[in-house]
Amino acid sequence: MQFILDVHCHTVNSGHGYSTISENAAHAAEIGLTHIGISDHAPGMPGGPHINNFRNLWILPEVIHGVRVLKGVECNIMEADGSLDMPDVLLRRMDFVIASMHRSVIPPADKATNTRAMISAMENNSNMHILGHPGDACYQIDVEAVVEAAARTRTIIEINNSSMNPSSYRNQGDEIFIKMLNLCKEYKVPVLASSDAHFCTLVGSLDRAKAVIEAVGLDETQVLNTSAERFLVAVANKKARV
Secondary structure (H helix, E strand, C coil), rough: CCCCCEEEECHHHHHHCCCCCCHHHHHHHHHCCCCCEEEEEEECCCCCCCCHHHHHHHHCCCCECEEEEEEEEEEEECCCCCCEEHHHHHHHCCEEEECCCCCCCCCCCCHHHHHHHHHHHHCCCCCCCEEEECCCCCCCCHHHHHHHHHHHCCEEEEEEHHHCCCCCCCCHHHHHHHHHHHHHHHHHEEEEEEECCCHHHHCCCCCHHHHHHHHHCCHHEEEEHHHHHHHHHHHHHHHHHC
16 A cells, blocks of 8 residues: 655744754655645644745645645644634635544543544534544543544544654543554545654654554555545545535
8 A cells, every 4th residue: 555645744933843844845756655744733722823824835835856745734722622823814814624533732631622622623524634643542532432422423533643653742542543444444534644744854753553443454545645646636526515
């Protein structure tokens, strides 16, 4: 299974990233990726960029160092009602939108509340396309309810490579993602491996995510890293949801 796309990539604008957009694109070109994404944290993240950072993304070229650069954002799920920290008028301008739960923004709660926050974000935001790193055991969730909601709302489930790094502050990513992937296979939910890179040489680091995806035996057409066209169609399908 050949991966050509990695859209969850941070830059210095996130406040705790260490590389520029150009450095990310240059590394992506070196390792053979055709597409990357800019997904800096939205303003609700402590130390995150001003909202004008996202208003001004249109000035960037579509191709840098021969790599197509998609313009996106990693929003924060702010409350159990699934609210996000960026207005719809800006979200609609993005090529893609990830929504994630971060401990510095929304403290872990009980299983029902955590589950409701993720499901509400998927249900209430047609401009949110990817559920970011749902494999953090700190946020206990009803995994099947989350995957069922993703199927119903046409939301992409992210398999976050960084969450499975033993040095990561997230916990038990492998175990949760394997359970989630088996359910994604059953419910036919599209999945996306992501590096969650905060330094340029980590862009395209998808080995752990790829291993669990292949272990579960997902069909290549369900794994959006293998085709930029399929990824963009999946994003459009969420936008078109009535």
